[in-house]
Amino acid sequence: xxxxKQNSPSLSVQEGRISILNCDYTNSMFDYxxxxxxxxxxxxxxxxxxxxxKDKNEDGRFTVFLNKSAxxxxxxxxPSQPGDSAVYFCAASARHTGKLIFGQGxxxxxxx
Amino acid sequence: DTxxxxxxxxxxxxxxxxxxxxxxxxxxxxRLYWYRQTLGQGPEFLTYFQNxxxxxxxxxxxxxxxxxxxxxxxxxxxxxxxxxxxSAMYLCASSLASDGPLHFGNGTRLTVT
Numbered sequence: 001x002x003x004x005k006q007n008s009p010s011l012s013v014q015e016g017r018i019s020i021l022n023c024d025y026t027n028s029m030f031d032y033x034x035x036x037x038x039x040x041x042x043x044x045x046x047x048x049x050x051x052x053x054k055d056k057n058e059d060g061r062f063t064v065f066l067n068k069s070a071x072x073x074x075x076x077x078x079p080s081q082p083g084d085s086a087v088y089f090c091a092a093s094a095r096h097t098g099k100l101i102f103g104q105g106x107x108x109x110x111x112x
Numbered sequence: 113d114t115x116x117x118x119x120x121x122x123x124x125x126x127x128x129x130x131x132x133x134x135x136x137x138x139x140x141x142x143r144l145y146w147y148r149q150t151l152g153q154g155p156e157f158l159t160y161f162q163n164x165x166x167x168x169x170x171x172x173x174x175x176x177x178x179x180x181x182x183x184x185x186x187x188x189x190x191x192x193x194x195x196x197x198x199s200a201m202y203l204c205a206s207s208l209a210s211d212g213p214l215h216f217g218n219g220t221r222l223t224v225t
Contacts, residue, residue, distance in 0.1 A: 004154075006154075009152075034213055036216075041218070042218050043116070043203055043205075043216030043217050043218045043219050044155065044203075044216045045216070046213040046214070046215065049213055089154050089155070091154075097168075098143055098145075098160070098207060098209070098212075098214075099145070099157055099160060099168065100145075100155075100157070100214055101157065102147075102154030102155045102156070103154050104152065104153055104154050105152075105153070105154050
């Protein structure tokens, strides 16, 4: 039972353009959502999070949007840079547990 | 460096052997998590501790797996009688509280031959 799904295994974007990564979840108890970035041979690195009381959170080039009715969140990166090339994981938790459930990941390639 | 530290980085073992991994969390973090990641998948939750108490274990964690955090600081994950299906990246993470992001170490890659 995959509670968090990232349906696009890969995404290729030109440098300077917008990257949009998508994530869907099924568990209505989830109230805290995060995005992580992972480079090869390293652990996931926290990027940005959003609480279910908000629908948008922005940090520099990164913005996360949450649509609770659709149980969908997205990460926008603009402008995209070659250094953004990595695997991106979305994760969700019911906040009182602190336990994160991860999606399968989307590999982003930003071409110079 | 005050990040999460995991040792060893790589472990190759023969089927049937026991292995133990160590995780040193960020010092002020009271929550510690173990995850497992296989190729093409996201990290899968295994277990977590608040201080020295193990609060939850996943169904993925068979009785060959045991984790401890004896003094509420570092943690160990032991796998007994390893199987080839145990080959994966084992990730440790810590957090300050239940509502903060998890900070991950660089993992221990286990290969069972």
